[in-house]
Amino acid sequence: MGKRRIRSVAILGGGPAGASLATYLARAGLEVTLFSAGKRPPIIVGESLVPAIVPFLRELGIEEEVRSYSVYKGGATFVLGRDEAMSFRFYEVRGAATTYSYNVPRDKFDESILDAARRAGAHVVAHGARVERVGDSDRVRLSDETLAAASDVLSSQPDFIVDAGGRRRVLPRLMGVEAVEGERKDTALHAHIEGVEVEIPGNVHTDRLEHGWCWRIPLPGRVSLGFVVDTEYIMKFGNSPEEQFDNYIRHDPVISPWAAPATRVTPVVKYTNYQLCSARGVGANWALVGDTFGFVDPVFSSGVLIALQSAELLSRAILSGSDRAFQRYEREVSRIITAWQQVIGLFYNGRLLTMFKVGQFVRKTRLGRVMDFHFSKYMPRIFTGEAATSRYSLGLVRFMANYGLIGNDPRELEIR
Ligand SMILES: Cc1cc2nc3c(=O)[nH]c(=O)nc-3n(C[C@H](O)[C@H](O)[C@H](O)COP(=O)(O)OP(=O)(O)OC[C@H]3O[C@@H](n4cnc5c(N)ncnc54)[C@H](O)[C@@H]3O)c2cc1C
Known part of the structure; x- marks a missing residue:
């Protein structure tokens, strides 16, 4: 191998990782086809953004647009118990390059990045892509049916395929990529509610509960509420995610005073297993980016940042085409994930x-x-x-x- 010239790239998945990667590559003149499965859950986690994301939004040319439908986020609040809270304001951080961020409705946010990719010249195909292994090799190809779905814009197999499909991990499963999972076996239950106050408007709130913790993310007209609780423990509260969510709100002594009278305005989305890092991120003609590569516990709202950072790093490796650049990419993303895992461990x-x-x-x-x-x-x-x-x-x-x-x-x- 050594160095390869990559002219055309197919990307599976139009979330933050896939769409930002598509933008960077299309801007550099590559032929980019992005497959976006289209249908997403009624609400999507990843609504609280850290300030380090703001420079990426500027780079993608979407900060004004994101600002128009988001809640300004000035800091973070940790609630330790019923009468004990600590708040941090980003403007108090010495040496900070960015002193604010946003809480975003994720459907709109994802659409903004996809639009940036379209504007840059990427072809967005509304189709769930399928990939196949080429014989016993380390190479992959798009299935004939997927290629046919993109026939308007893609006449033959692309030089390179990126899995940005999130936690489904299509390519890692296909290629038998091993993953290291985190120790905790928690469940997250996520819904939007109305009629809830937060301590400091705009701040992301992390409340320590009798069991587990919860986030409160102020969104326009509503609050995103998510519990992260031991999987066995939450089963006591009902069979369906809705029963578990609604009963837990009424049960926990820390949050029941403010949460019990609130109205849930969406279904409840359930997540299990959310700490994982792939042992490999790159193959002969493929790479993983964003959650497909690895994801960490959401307590510090780091997922979208990792997705955008890894997309930028991968775009550089693809444009270089050298083995060394791809190895650097793999090392750097593993380092980012490991660093977050360390501070997350100190939270727990x-x-x-x-x-x-x-x-x-x-x-x-x-x-x-x-x-x-x-x-x-x-x-x-x-x-x-x-x-x-x-x-x-x-x-x-x-x-x-x-x-x-x-x-x-x-x-x-x-x-x-
Ligand atoms: C409980 C929980 C709470 C979280 N809270 C936060 C938070 O507050 N802040 C934060 O920054 N992060 C948070 N995260 C993490 C964040 O949601 C993810 O890290 C981020 O969305 C990753 O982006 P991505 O582009 O890699 O994947 P995704 O956002 O999952 O996007 C992948 C897309 O690809 C599509 N797709 C999959 N397979 C295919 C295919 N074969 N063909 C075409 N399309 C395909 C999927 O439908 C999806 O639309 C949280 C995660 C969890 C589990």
């Missing part, structure tokens, strides 16, 4: 929330103020996404979460 074992809590008191002392000047530059930018893979920032968070809790027991804030 209670160390991160304990560190935040301790920080609130320490900041009031003279020494604390001096230390905070340094910490407020390096630590929060992990969570805004700007320094999510910075070795120094990650090392600092790990160190403080392990040795800076001043005798506080992190188990009190662990997620059960």
Whole structure:
């Protein structure tokens, strides 16, 4: 192999990863055919965006459009119990390049990126694509039926095929790509509700519950509510996702005061298994991007950022065509996923929330103020996404979460 010249690319999936990749490649003059399965669930998770996404929106030329239908997101709030909450404002983050973000209705958001791909010259084909393995080789091809569905724009097999199909993982299954799964076996139940207040308008809220945690994402006219709870435990609350969601709202003592009177305005969508990283991301004439490559627990709203970052990295590898560029891509995406997994682990074992809590008191002392000047530059930018893979920032968070809790027991804030 060494170096290949890639002129035409087929992309399976028109979510953030596939559509942004299509935009970058089409802008560079490649012949891009994007297959978008069309039908999506009534509501889609991934509505809270981290600030590091905003430069991508500008690059894609869609920030104004996204702003027009989204809720301005100025920060994040962690609710530790019934009377205890901590809020962070992005404008307080020292050295931040972007001090805000958006909470987005995902159907509109995905359509905005797809439109950017069309404007760039990519051909969007409304068809669920099928791929086949070529003999016993490491190569894949589009099925004849898929090629026929795209016959207006694609006359022969493309040089390269990218699976951006999300958690279905079509290509990894076909090619027997192994995956490492996370340890937790939680279930997420997601719906939109009306009639709920949030502590700080616009902020994404993370509430620690008696069992598990929940997100509250303010959207125009409604709030996105999602529980992440142990799979066996949630089964006690009913058979259908709707029963489990509605009963759990009434049961949990932390959220029932505000959630029980709310009205659910959508069906409930259920997700299981949401920590996974593929052992390979690249083959002879194919690659994985976005959730297909790997996904992490959603507590820090990092999924869409990882999708956009990996799409940009993959576009560079495809344009280069060298083995080395593809290996770099594979390494870099694995590094991004591993970095997020580390801080997510600190959330679940209670160390991160304990560190935040301790920080609130320490900041009031003279020494604390001096230390905070340094910490407020390096630590929060992990969570805004700007320094999510910075070795120094990650090392600092790990160190403080392990040795800076001043005798506080992190188990009190662990997620059960
Ligand atoms: C419970 C939960 C909560 C989350 N919350 C957040 C959050 O708040 N913020 C955040 O940033 N991220 C969040 N995420 C993660 C985020 O949703 C994903 O990381 C992101 O959507 C990944 O984008 P993608 O383009 O890789 O995949 P997707 O968004 O899944 O898009 C893939 C698309 O490809 C289509 N497709 C699949 N196969 C084919 C095919 N063969 N042919 C054609 N089309 C195909 C699918 O129908 C789909 O439309 C959350 C995830 C979960 C599970």
